[in-house]
Amino acid sequence: MKKLEYDVVVVGGRVGGSTASLFASKSDVDVLMIEKRQEIGSPVQCAEGVTYNTFETLEIKPSERYIRSRIKGAYINAPDGRRIKYDGDIAEGMVIDRKIFDKELAIESAKAGTDIMVKTTAKDLIIKDQKVCGVIAKHLGETIEISADVVIAADGIESNMARLAGIETHHNPDLICSCAQYEMVGMDVDPGVLEFYFGEKIAPGGYLWIFPKGDGIANVGVGIRSSVETAINYLNKYVSDLDATPVELNIGGVPVSGPIDKTYTDGFLVVGDAAGQVDPITGGGIHPTISCARIAGEIAAEAVQNNDYSSEFLKSYHKKWRDEIGETLDQSVKYRRMADKLNDNDMNALAEFIETQDLEAISKISVLKFVGKHPNLMKLLTELL
Ligand SMILES: Cc1cc2nc3c(=O)[nH]c(=O)nc-3n(C[C@H](O)[C@H](O)[C@H](O)COP(=O)(O)OP(=O)(O)OC[C@H]3O[C@@H](n4cnc5c(N)ncnc54)[C@H](O)[C@@H]3O)c2cc1C
Known part of the structure; x- marks a missing residue:
């Protein structure tokens, strides 16, 4: 040997x-x-999708050879179609x-x-x-x-x-998000914006994403948990309404x-x-x-x-x-x-609340008033505190 x-x-x-x-x-x-x-x-x-600090950790200057788009924002799409702008760290990075x-x-x-x-x-x-x-x-x-x-x-x-x-x-198999993704061509998307979609019909226990790669190309993927249907079924359902075509399919699991x-x-x-x-x-x-x-x-x-x-x-x-x-x-x-316990109604209610509030000036009383009307959210807030 x-x-x-x-x-x-x-x-x-x-x-x-x-x-x-x-x-x-x-x-x-x-x-x-x-x-x-x-x-x-x-x-x-x-x-x-990567954050800029990845390259600081590597002590490497990111190269134009692999940067496909620079991200300046993200939107969270609730099950009822409400769109919320998201400014967390994932919205400050790149798609490579x-x-x-x-x-x-x-x-x-x-x-x-x-x-x-x-x-x-x-x-x-x-x-x-x-x-x-x-x-x-x-x-x-x-x-x-x-x-x-x-x-x-x-x-x-x-x-x-x-x-x-x-x-x-x-x-544990329940704690592995199973994913399917197409790289799609002909996507009508903003090249600097990530999109996330939530809801039982679209991606139970996970979410659907659209990550732009410039030139009308984007990664469109679904990650799901706890469903009898497969991730690729959910993905195919979503892309069937798009005027775009796949050039690559990827399947994989994410431990959560x-x-x-x-x-x-x-x-x-x-x-x-x-x-x-x-x-x-x-x-x-x-x-x-x-x-x-x-x-x-x-x-x-x-x-x-x-x-x-x-x-x-x-x-x-x-x-x-x-x-x-x-x-x-x-x-x-x-x-x-906590997120595992949210149903579509909870997510819609949260999206409505975020949409109608000035989050910088939000008070404890307005949060309590809101969760008071939504027993499941009240239970979750109590668990968190
Ligand atoms: C669909 C999907 C979308 C994702 N999107 C993102 C994202 O946008 N941003 C983000 O930050 N993360 C994302 N992730 C997670 C990210 O891809 C992983 O966390 C990351 O790649 C983990 O890197 P790794 O090197 O630990 O493992 P891996 O990337 O899995 O690499 C393991 C390597 O080991 C090799 N290998 C396995 N067994 C052996 C063996 N016995 N001998 C020799 N070689 C072996 C495999 O071939 C593979 O090349 C996503 C994951 C999936 C599945």
């Missing part, structure tokens, strides 16, 4: 893997990243071409010294005396034993690396359970979707993944330099990412649980 030796092996070559390997390689350790697909970044499983971005990120990592093997699937972990010591991979029919001091799993929602390492990954409880063990770290590091309200995982993967790469390199791969040392990865984004993700889990 072919044998390779590295300080760090990263499994998965999209944003989590490339970021972890980039920051480990920057710290001057020997890194190999393996990706099971033949091309990094393809197929896309993403609406491709992830096929180009993901590959360029891998190229950055390679330039920093990472070796990359595509069409190489991690099949198993090598575990000795309860420490992860590498992976068994398959490349074009050949089995390869890759020894490493630290393995970083960035293998996405379908991850089995973390489970093999004995880490509990609680992706919140992060897993433990993201390290002896010789092993897990990042990104595989660790549930995704905002459970928006489903946005690019920036949380990159933030955590950067920390994982840096800590893995420190472990190599200190010759200490123990769980005790590697838990500083868990502590650091928790300090950076743990509270925000926990808060989002709480809001997602």
